[in-house]
Amino acid sequence: MSLVKKETRRAAITAIIPGIIICFIVMMLGIFGAEQIGRLLVALDVLPQGSASPVSGIFVAIIIGIIIRNTIGLHTLFQQGVAFSVKYALRAGIVLLGLRLSLSEALKLGAWGLPLIITCIASGLFITLYFTKKLDQSRRLGTLIAGGTGICGVTAIMAISPVIKAKDNEISYAVANITIFGLIGMLLYPYAAHAMFGDDPIKVGLFLGTAIHDTAQVTGSALIFSQIYDMDKVIDVATVTKLTRNLFIIAVIPFVSYLYYKQSNQQEGGQTLPKWYKFVPIFVLLFLGLSLLRTIGDVTLASTGQAFGLLATSSWERFYEFWSNVGSTYMLGIAMAGVGLSTDFSMFKGLGMKPFYIGLTAAITIGIISLTLVSLFGDYVQI
Numbered sequence: 001m002s003l004v005k006k007e008t009r010r011a012a013i014t015a016i017i018p019g020i021i022i023c024f025i026v027m028m029l030g031i032f033g034a035e036q037i038g039r040l041l042v043a044l045d046v047l048p049q050g051s052a053s054p055v056s057g058i059f060v061a062i063i064i065g066i067i068i069r070n071t072i073g074l075h076t077l078f079q080q081g082v083a084f085s086v087k088y089a090l091r092a093g094i095v096l097l098g099l100r101l102s103l104s105e106a107l108k109l110g111a112w113g114l115p116l117i118i119t120c121i122a123s124g125l126f127i128t129l130y131f132t133k134k135l136d137q138s139r140r141l142g143t144l145i146a147g148g149t150g151i152c153g154v155t156a157i158m159a160i161s162p163v164i165k166a167k168d169n170e171i172s173y174a175v176a177n178i179t180i181f182g183l184i185g186m187l188l189y190p191y192a193a194h195a196m197f198g199d200d201p202i203k204v205g206l207f208l209g210t211a212i213h214d215t216a217q218v219t220g221s222a223l224i225f226s227q228i229y230d231m232d233k234v235i236d237v238a239t240v241t242k243l244t245r246n247l248f249i250i251a252v253i254p255f256v257s258y259l260y261y262k263q264s265n266q267q268e269g270g271q272t273l274p275k276w277y278k279f280v281p282i283f284v285l286l287f288l289g290l291s292l293l294r295t296i297g298d299v300t301l302a303s304t305g306q307a308f309g310l311l312a313t314s315s316w317e318r319f320y321e322f323w324s325n326v327g328s329t330y331m332l333g334i335a336m337a338g339v340g341l342s343t344d345f346s347m348f349k350g351l352g353m354k355p356f357y358i359g360l361t362a363a364i365t366i367g368i369i370s371l372t373l374v375s376l377f378g379d380y381v382q383i
Helices: 003-043 057-071 076-100 110-134 139-152 154-160 168-197 201-211 215-229 233-247 249-268 282-304 313-342 354-380
Strands: none
Touching: 003 057, 003 076, 003 313, 057 154, 057 168, 057 313, 076 154, 076 282, 076 313, 110 139, 110 201, 110 233, 110 249, 110 354, 139 154, 139 168, 139 233, 139 249, 139 354, 154 168, 154 249, 154 282, 154 313, 168 201, 168 215, 168 313, 168 354, 201 215, 201 233, 201 354, 215 233, 233 249, 249 282, 282 313
């Protein structure tokens, strides 16, 4: 490598370091802030003892970043690193999430559980996209809200955003939308579930796992139900249901991206849709690869006592828990801190309240559909 190329690369690395550092600091503040909110909710008896914070550190990091950007501003020294974090840390975090999701979890739900989850996902997607069109809102924003409502909250929004080239204000708005309605569902749905399904832990868990947006919120809701009504199995069923629902991010990202580009092509006209493989980003394939790795490790551990014939239970668990929880959390946190630091309040002009009406309608509808489907088919699901 020539001296000029080495100097150019060194200068490029030096230029992004300050921005990455500030994103890291904002991310750490977000994680700390989310923990404090969780402790406050427990202290106020809103959540039972032992509950994790239902507010994502990612969401708090976005808010802190937005506050910084719109008060003291973002110096040009940090801009390249912030842009780098938004683009590359985001993809790395999503890839590492694959280790958190074992495909074998889906098999626990049996032949009836999977169609029920798929129907709820599809309902959330199409209803949200329908109202987005009716209210004449941004297709990108509607697609983000649809993904967050139908699949796995903030994670789905972050995964879809680079594929459809979403703007920073759209990402921030979609995350706020999903967080607010997910929190409301987390607090209200345990009581609705008990009123509808009484002491049936499978039906309750299926409902909570399909009707609430974010994984942390599903867990919080299941904990609330378990401690109020003394039913620990609800936590297991809700967790399995939500993790299975999260797996569908593999298929839904290409699907909603195709719908977005197809609709854009029809309205603008005269353009050729991208090739099919353009709808399957490399980071989604890597996500699937790590999910398969987790699945094979779990299966070999169960059958031989060692993951891949090499790792004992404790070693395998330490490996995937570190990379799936710590690795993905930090990468996604850095990326979303960058989104907040890139978001100027002036970007929100013109968005108004209509996107929140879309999110509200989608949340209510998916809750009703989930209640109906679980009532009709919940008896056939055994976990």
